[in-house]
Amino acid sequence: MARFAARRLIGLVAVLFAVSVLLFVVFTVLPAQNPAQQLAGKNSTPQLVASIEEEWGFNDSVPEQYATMMGKVLTGGLVSYRPRVNVLEQIVERAPATLSLSIGAAAIWLVLGLALGYLSAVHAGSWLDRLLTGVAIAGVSIPVFLIAPVLLYLLSYKAGIFPSAGYEPLTGNPWQWLTHLILPWFTLAFLMIGIYGRVLRSNMLDVMNEDYVRTARAKGLSERRVMTRHVLRNSLIPIVTLFGLDFGATIGGTAIITESLYSIDGVGNYAAQATANFELPPVMGVALYGAFFVVLFNALADIAYAYLDPRVRLGEAPRS
Amino acid sequence: MAPDSPPAAPERARTRGPWALAGRRFLRNRTAVAAAVVFALIVVFVLSAPLWADRVAGTGPNQSHTLEKIEVGGEERDVVSVEGLPIGPQWLGAGGKFFLGADGRLGRDEMVRLMYGGRTSLLVGISAAALITVIAVVLGLLAGYFRGWVDTAIARTLDVIWSLPVFLIGLSVGVSLALGGLNLGPVELSGGSLLIPIGIIAIFSLPYVARPVRGQVIALSEMEFVEAATAQGAGPLRLMWSEILPNLASTIIVFATLTVANSMLFEAGLSFLGAGVQPPNSSWGLMVSNGVGLLNTQPLLAIAPGLMIMLTVLSLNLVGDGLREALDPRSAARVEVRGGTIPAEGAEGAL
């Protein structure tokens, strides 16, 4: 088990390295423009460009440029130019907002999604089942930037039930924190509820047909035990993995659009604002931050899977 | 005793090819057929952009009318008020001009923009999907058939891309290239080129199609009919073309459809943030971001393009689902979202 975990974590470092190289190439090699010009952003002056060239070593060879850039990233020296702020500091400051958004939404989508999935598997073919399929397809098709504006317009502007913008820290005013996050939570969760419900339903239907479930019944186990200890236990394994990946992605700031539309000053919104202003350093910083979390949770999810499914752990059957 | 007449010829068994059968199954699926009709209508809608622009609205998608007035029901109204508020949806009140209103300070005709923007959105989505499908099939065939180091190289690369926050990275690429364009060897693109978002979407969505295709090719190439064909002396190219590819056909068709939907969502997300389609081009995603600022006064500006995206993606997803059911109810054409079903990552990437 430990060896498996160690291997996955080493793989993580390798992937992060690959990502950093990729981003470096994207930001310096690919563009037609002078990279220093790129970094300086839209409203740059020649002096700024020159000083950037010096600071980042763009006059050096390519590998040296990479080294300089990585040095800056790892030592927290990544700075955006207009205005002049330290990217890392900004990310740290904004992380709690993203975290609040992610955890709340995750809790909602797990509970609702899994409940819906369980019920529709047990009552397969019923109206509940069809409802779930409808929700799932709707969730994947209705983009965030339709849901959010509609919800905001109807429930916030017109009905005044929810506040419209911003994020209130938990430590400041818990009630405000909550009311500001409810709409974003449900917006983010809407997509996922359908997916998780469908995955659980599909897994459960497969598992319920397995021989070992029949064996469990033949042993005289109560229906409840059969469902929990055998059907659910086995059906939930792939969901643990899926959740690990999705949660990692959400923490990693991929909920950019949601944050942007609800004016939540999280890490994702930082990237959104920077993008709008064509500022590269924050976007790069957030991309690395996001990659880190996604890859980390990827590895954690794999490790969790191995823990839950002894076949994988002991190197037997490939992951199903 | 001799029979009076020859026995009646047995009724000819009517055989139907699998494609015809699938077609009938699809047509029986009312939801999928309705969705297909909706998508067709949307295509017609966006294709009639020039017609509408010329005959009805009398203006183009980028023409500004800030200081003008139009006649509505006998009265004259400002296109953009003194405070900078654009005129609301006129529907047919002004003879079709500003059907959905003006789009903000610049006073452009929202309806015309909606149609032209749709053309771009669809163009990018379909082109990206086409690119993805072709490349994914080629990669999947190569990797699944030849195995060995070819497979390792391809599969590893796909794995790396797949395990990244593709939207964030796509965003980075989009921003970076939007500023100054692309200069990589012989390839030179300006910052506003549509090829940039198409390329970004294609590269980062590749694993979602390539991995399952590769899996299927592996499974197929181990089947006996491939062995038989090899024994008959068929070379790899021939095998891939005439034995494996036809069996992939239904998977490919379903994936292609679903990929268009995902690509459109990806593009909408990128454009919304400013890293996708660049002005003077327009796309539905871009229009949403323009409209969000005026949400409280003119909600339609943001909601109309959002609705169009939803209708298009929804209908494509339903058609894709319907195709999957029709072609093979238990097919392998399930987009492998790290263990899930439904094409989710593309949408999730545009969270």
Added chain:
Amino acid sequence: MSAPLLEVSGLRVAFATEAGLLQAVDGVGFELRAGEVLAIVGESGSGKSVTAQTLLGLGRSPGARIEGSVRLGGEELLGAPEETLRRVRGERVAMVFQNPMTSFNPVYRLGSQVAEAIRAHRPGTSKAAGRARAVELFEAVGIPDPERRVDAYPHEFSGGMRQRAMIAMALALEPELLIADEPTTALDVTVQAQILDLLARLNRERGLATLLITHDFGVVAEVADRVAVMYAGRVVEEGTLDQVFYEPQHPYTWGLLGSTIRLDRERPRRLAQISGAPPSLLALPEGCAFRPRCPHAFGECPQVPELRARLTDSPGHRDRCWLAPERKRELR
């Protein structure tokens, strides 16, 4: 003669499918006495597995229509409430299935799955007691190194070992009856023999009544006391092992036996085959179900023959064939 342990009569099971009503079991009845081994033999599609699973109410799918009577020690099981069935399962009647590879839950250790069976009926059992009992059972079925093996996961066992573990689990609560549904079909020939030996030994040593479902007459000959031959959802012949093997009364049985290589007879030049294929259970032929394939069909056959004893000196030997016993002796 004591009352039979298991009495099945008039069992009918039909499934509603898209293509119509599929009559899987069409009026099956048999008896099993304590300590006896009854083998039910038939091809796939004969209804033998469905019969076995219906006894414990395991085949309850929504589209199933079940009639008849299944009495265990006088208690009616068919249509009994779920709670009654749950108590019977594992404790009075245990079942072993065909595919040992998939019959265990892969994520739990074998010992804990055995202990789970015990705890389902004896809720107060401690973990230690459960584990100890599992070790005991593993030893009883001949699994080597049981102390260690009990903590293994299913995929660490071979097929034969897993089947032994299944049998061990079935014995956990000392049931009166063991139903074994094709227990050796998925195993290698050498392992098959071992499992059959085990079943025979358990029957001898513990007086464990066994209902053995199989398609292989060779398996039957090893273990069975009595045999029932099934075809197209009906029992077509029933008797003691000797009776059915040496004096088979039904043409289908002749076919089955004829296609088995027997050590006590001269080797035939060609293995006899039964021509044709089993009938579709959606559309059973009128009268005797075997008629379309029977080389000896004659006038009476369009009527369904009853299952009854037709030999005056063997009242326990019953069959469903209209042919007169003398004629059968000639044709055999």
